[in-house]
Amino acid sequence: MPSAPSKIYADDVSLLVVTLDTNPFFWATFPFPFAEFLSQVLAFLNSILLLGQLNQVIVIATGCNSCAYVYDSSSERNHGATTGTMPALYSNLLHNINEFLARDRQLDALRKTGTVPSSLLSGSLSMALCYIQRAFRLGPMPPQPRILCLQGAADGPEQYVAIMNAIFSAQRSMVPIDSCYIGSNNSAFLQQASYITSGIYYKPPQLEGLYQYLSTVFATDLHSRAFLRLPKSVGVDFRASCFCHKRTIDMGFVCSVCLSIFCEHHDKCSTCGSVFGQAQLDASAANRKRKA
Incomplete structure (x- = not known):
């Protein structure tokens, strides 16, 4: 990564970290082909780099078993003009994604037959925040960071705690999380992420024009957003997942000490x-009897 102190960044210079959903089980059942999705995303990433020579783009592939950095525009090996018949951005990113998919499939031995696993969104968000924190430490004036989640697979309730921890970390660091969800239903996790971090959540109505939605909604830098009318979150799903069965619930029981959420009443917090309740009263009564 280039040294930040040697550059004077303007307020419209962006550090864009993109989490790209590459879950093969989702794309195998989704009507929109992954190749078409990826081609439009690549055009969007290229336009971000063309908007300013100091803009940086980092892409993190989100599989169903693992996550990995697959592209970093600040890397010297990605500065080449062309390799063969396509730009370096396209060739390097496609090569790295293919290698990542091959490794991710090897970790799929424990998946239950007939199920479509959720993508590891919690892992990619954590990696994105780690990269941004490293950029903060390189100099006093890093480019303005933001995260863009390009997600298609359904939410994984078992990731609720890890995702919420990442969301609150992003909020504390003032890093907005933008969300472009292309799945069938809305994502409660990404709705909450964008709402809490003051990002943008958008579900494109027509995927054939995905590039137009990406370029008009998510290409704007943080400084320019104050002058634009961008989509706002409407009807955010704030439901949580219980800590016991990992199910999304409307009502539940909350531990008054650690705020863990349970779908059923328990005598003791597992966290x-x-x-x-009554178990605590019984324990107190038993202690009094022993002392007597």
Whole structure:
């Protein structure tokens, strides 16, 4: 990564970290082909780099078993003009994605037959935040960072805690999380992520024009957003997932000590060990009897 102190960044210079959903099980059942999706995303990434020579783009592939950095525009090996018949951005990114998919499939031995696993969104968000924190430490004036999640697979309730931790970390670091969800239904996790971090959540109505939606909604830098009328979140799904069965619930029981959420009443919190309700009274009564 180039040294930040040697550059004077303007307020419209962006560090864009893109999490790209490459879950092969989702794309095998989705009517929109992955090749067409990827071609429009590549055109969008290229336009971000063309908007300013100091803009940086990092792409993180999100599989169903692992995540990996597949492109970094600041890397010297990605500065070549062309390799063969296509630009370096296209050739390097496609090569790295193919290698990542091959490795990700090798980790799929434990998947249940007939199920479509969720993508590892929590892992890609954590990697994105780690990269941004490293950029912060390189100099006093890093480019303005933001995260763009290009997600298609359904939410994985088992990732609820890890995703919420990443969301609150992004909020604390003032890093907005933009979300472009292309799946059949809305993503509650990404709705909450964009709402909490003051990002943009958008579900394109027609995927054939995905590039137009990406370039008009998500290409704008943070400084320019104050002058534009961008989509706002309407009807955010704030439901949580229980810690016991990893199910999305409307009502539940919350531990007053560690705020863990459960779909059923428990005598004892499985997270912090606190004793609840009648069980706590019974334990106190037993202690008094022993002391007497």
